[in-house]
Amino acid sequence: MEILKFTLSGRNACFRKPEMNSYCYFTYGNIHKVALLGIFGAILGYGGYTQMQESGKRKGQETLAFGYPEFYERLQDLKISILPFRESKGLIPKKIQYFNNSVGYASRELGGNLIVKEQWLENPAWEICLLVDCREAKKIRDAICNRTCVYYPYLGRNDHPADITAITVEQTEEVFFEFGRLGCLTPKNRISIADLDEDDKMELEEQGETDVWDSFKYQEALPYGMDGWTNNYLIQDFLYTNAFMKVSDIPIYQLEDGRRIVFY
Numbered sequence: 001m002e003i004l005k006f007t008l009s010g011r012n013a014c015f016r017k018p019e020m021n022s023y024c025y026f027t028y029g030n031i032h033k034v035a036l037l038g039i040f041g042a043i044l045g046y047g048g049y050t051q052m053q054e055s056g057k058r059k060g061q062e063t064l065a066f067g068y069p070e071f072y073e074r075l076q077d078l079k080i081s082i083l084p085f086r087e088s089k090g091l092i093p094k095k096i097q098y099f100n101n102s103v104g105y106a107s108r109e110l111g112g113n114l115i116v117k118e119q120w121l122e123n124p125a126w127e128i129c130l131l132v133d134c135r136e137a138k139k140i141r142d143a144i145c146n147r148t149c150v151y152y153p154y155l156g157r158n159d160h161p162a163d164i165t166a167i168t169v170e171q172t173e174e175v176f177f178e179f180g181r182l183g184c185l186t187p188k189n190r191i192s193i194a195d196l197d198e199d200d201k202m203e204l205e206e207q208g209e210t211d212v213w214d215s216f217k218y219q220e221a222l223p224y225g226m227d228g229w230t231n232n233y234l235i236q237d238f239l240y241t242n243a244f245m246k247v248s249d250i251p252i253y254q255l256e257d258g259r260r261i262v263f264y
Helices: 033-044 049-059 070-075 135-145 198-206
Strands: 002-009 080-084 094-101 114-122 125-132 163-171 191-193 217-226 233-241 245-247 252-254
Touching: 002 135, 033 070, 033 080, 033 135, 033 217, 125 135, 135 163
Parallel strands: none
Antiparallel strands: 002 125, 002 163, 080 125, 094 114, 191 245, 217 233
16 A cells, blocks of 8 residues: 655644633644545645635525535545654654734734734644545555645645655555554554663563653644534544554554654
């Protein structure tokens, strides 16, 4: 089976959380599946939220209707895996940015100028894997490998352009996995951290495993899908760790460099 793998990075990113307050707009700490599907949709030229709203206005829709933006309608079944870089331990630095929105209707204050406070990720980077098992996945593979796109991809905002580098296509197969490490963000409800005592860690160290005495764990509630009635995010806890774990009823794939990952 084929996997498209590439590095996705940028100078800044903002994957805005829908919960807002009067102080600041906040971002998720890592890219999530819906945002990644949006990037793929931009590359292939599919419509987004704006086109969906304009279509609804043309049809005269005044009541709630079931539907998705075009990019999600077409790409929601893609199997993706997001791999934070090991040295970051899943934690990307954030910084609050201040800027002016002076379009005139942004604020009722004198002059119509709104001072916006927004949290940005600084120098974010991930490895992205896409399982090439359907027509849409093949179209994305071909577009990225040929370095073509219809709309320029960005990281949450159109002033955060995305860099796509280190593009490779690998062969992979599902592997037997009962106990070990995973190199990607993984749905927390599908795994359990193994309870290792000192003897277990010493045995693993003798087998060549590293960092058995210095494990880390990054956990965050991230969007993994959308609700068709409201287009709100569906949220799930994801975990990234170098701890040893047990996996229940979820296929595991192995990359050419030996890392094992989960697609969702």
